[in-house]
Amino acid sequence: MTLWNVRYEEIKKLAVDICEKYDVRSVPINVFELALKLGIKVIPYPAKKHDIFIKESDDGFFMYVDEEPRIYYNPEKMYGRINYTILHEVGHILLGHIQESNLAETEANFFAKYLLAPPPLIQELQLISAEGIINAFGMSYEASCNAWNYYTKWLRKTKGIYNPYEQKMVKLFRSSLDEYSRKYPLGLMCWQTIE
Numbered sequence: 001m002t003l004w005n006v007r008y009e010e011i012k013k014l015a016v017d018i019c020e021k022y023d024v025r026s027v028p029i030n031v032f033e034l035a036l037k038l039g040i041k042v043i044p045y046p047a048k049k050h051d052i053f054i055k056e057s058d059d060g061f062f063m064y065v066d067e068e069p070r071i072y073y074n075p076e077k078m079y080g081r082i083n084y085t086i087l088h089e090v091g092h093i094l095l096g097h098i099q100e101s102n103l104a105e106t107e108a109n110f111f112a113k114y115l116l117a118p119p120p121l122i123q124e125l126q127l128i129s130a131e132g133i134i135n136a137f138g139m140s141y142e143a144s145c146n147a148w149n150y151y152t153k154w155l156r157k158t159k160g161i162y163n164p165y166e167q168k169m170v171k172l173f174r175s176s177l178d179e180y181s182r183k184y185p186l187g188l189m190c191w192q193t194i195e
Helices: 007-023 032-035 049-056 080-093 102-116 119-126 130-137 141-158 164-182
Strands: 041-044 060-065 068-073
Touching: 007 080, 007 102, 007 164, 032 041, 032 080, 060 080, 060 119, 068 080, 080 102, 080 141, 102 141, 119 141, 119 164, 130 141
Parallel strands: 041 068
Antiparallel strands: 060 068
């Protein structure tokens, strides 16, 4: 399902506002810390009930318990997948999703993809491949490929010129970006380039 451009912009602005309000200023984003700041409990699938939870979702899900949001996740997944799953579920909660739908999944997927690896931050770090995104943003290979594809579309559309909320995001993350650039002065240049 495709979202309207207006809805994409609303979700991107929400992501930047969340970073500003909850002092998220470094990459990779610590999704456990963000959830804690948002008042969301994040709980691994319990070993004794693992099979029951897997039937609900192989990756994770959210639910309300006594009106408090909780995210349950599969701790057997790779770190990058866990990050994506938790941020995806945070997206459902922040976007007010109360029932499953294709639209809700599309919105939560976009929220997680955008917040984990925002195109302006990819550009600021001068990354030129999905592999660079894996290392800089702590994402799985699949998620980093999706982020790279989105980045290249964003770059073609915007010519790399930031709108006001993207400028705000770069400013929020400036210290972290500078630290990363000092640590990896050439970025993480790998096999793929923008055509």
